Amino acid sequence: MKNKAITDRSVDFAKWYTDVVKAAKLAEYSNVKGCIVFEPNGYAIWEKMQSVLDRMFKETGHQNVYMPMFIPESLLKKEGELIEGFAPECAWVTQGGTGCLDERMAVRPTSETLFSDYYSSKINSYRDLPKLYNQWCSVVRWEKETRPFLRTREFLWQEGHTIHETQKEAEEETIRMLEVYKKFFHDYLAIPSIIGRKTEKEKFAGAEYTYTNEALMYNGVALQCGTSHYFGQKFSKAYNIKFLNRNNQWEYVYQTSWGTTTRMIGALIMVHSDENGLVLPPRIAPRQVAIVPIGTDEEVVTLAKSINEKLNANNIVSFVDLTEKSPGFKFAEHEVNGIPVRIELGKRDIESGVVTLARRDTRERITVDVNCDIVKEVEKLLEDIQNNLYNKALERRDSLTFEAHNIEEVEKIMNTQPGFVKAMWCGDEACELKMKEIRGTKSRCILENEKAIDDKCVVCGKKAKHLVLWGLQY
């Protein structure tokens, strides 16, 4: 049976994307311009992401806090580069109740300023350091064009803000959290992302430097999914975060921040999903197994429930679908929703002593003996699906990663089948801008740990400084 109106992704990728969002009931457009409603299926993915990341943050010593959502203009302005970067997309509150405010307040676009202001009053001694805080919240950036999960005016995210006694410690923190993101992408989202440093032009407003986690979507466009910034003492000087160091001298703290957003849901769609709807890696799927009894015979339903209990008892999230829909409808629905494994169970199976398992990624069915260790079989299948999705994504990424030695080669790649392009760069912003003229090709990151592929810049031919990963961007 044909799926309901999901566009072919090779024909119109953007349309396909929104079709999947709708078909899988992840989000709905709201009547608030540029904002979406997270529907249960979409929000559940975010909750799962939160729970995994939150655990990883706690394991690396972080604690959660919550800051105000409003930032008085004067506070926001203390550090010059940040306000310059964010002012064009701030939403401002100018009224409270019936009266005008003396000073307008921004709805937070990011919370460096609030954390810095707070820290400045709390830190006295090196003994107070480090402070390793994170907050889960939403932020607002007044975007003009929006797409569900990828760009909305309000989005959910996590922002870590830490302060340290030494530069070394802060720099280590920057890398540590970058690697947490990378690990999360590899182990849970089954996305082989690439990490590296942003160029001066692309770094976060106000940062000394920015590291990024970059993923390649199925259509060859790059998506930035998580950044980690080292601020040095820029904010601590602007916001006066001082401590008495071990030599009894005043010193400014060294600071980091790092964040990732609900955009990751968009990445999951654009990396793994297909014309049959959403595909979710089992380790991030809010519901891993759907059990579909066929018919309403007591024997069938009882067996379905007992399998469900066994799975749940072994930390597999499963459920029995007893809704009054036809089996075919349920098959299609759980498929479009991306549930990794479906168990089909009818009289026919019981008579022949088997249970049918269907996997979402390949849409294959296998039958197992009704007396087998069903928990083990399902665990194995889930593991298989997780690995298969990662390997497929890796293969796709590698097949769309190219090397270029001159600008003509870059043009050719970006104009035929875009992807990641590895090419040398002299470090000059003019050359970066030149690349942007090719369908908006941007530097994704500097690949610090890879060998040079050439000794001259891909654009100007002068001596090259860095190997850079380039790509089109969402």
Added chain:
RNA sequence: CGGGGUGUGGCUCAGUUUGGCUAGAGCACUUGAUUUGGGAUCAAGGGGUCGGGAGUUCGAAUCUCUUCACCCCGACCA
């Protein structure tokens, strides 16, 4: 911010060019029956100030003006 497009039951749309009976269809929904191995069938039923405002007219979903919203493609950003 430029360019293009769309607003009609919950959803997708027809009807607008050429104003005219009581505004339609499919899907969805409700009830009942029969069904159930890839989006079931039959029957009955509910649901609309045609995005908002102003105007032209005997008469407006349809024409004019105005406004709002959303979508797609570019420039800027997670």
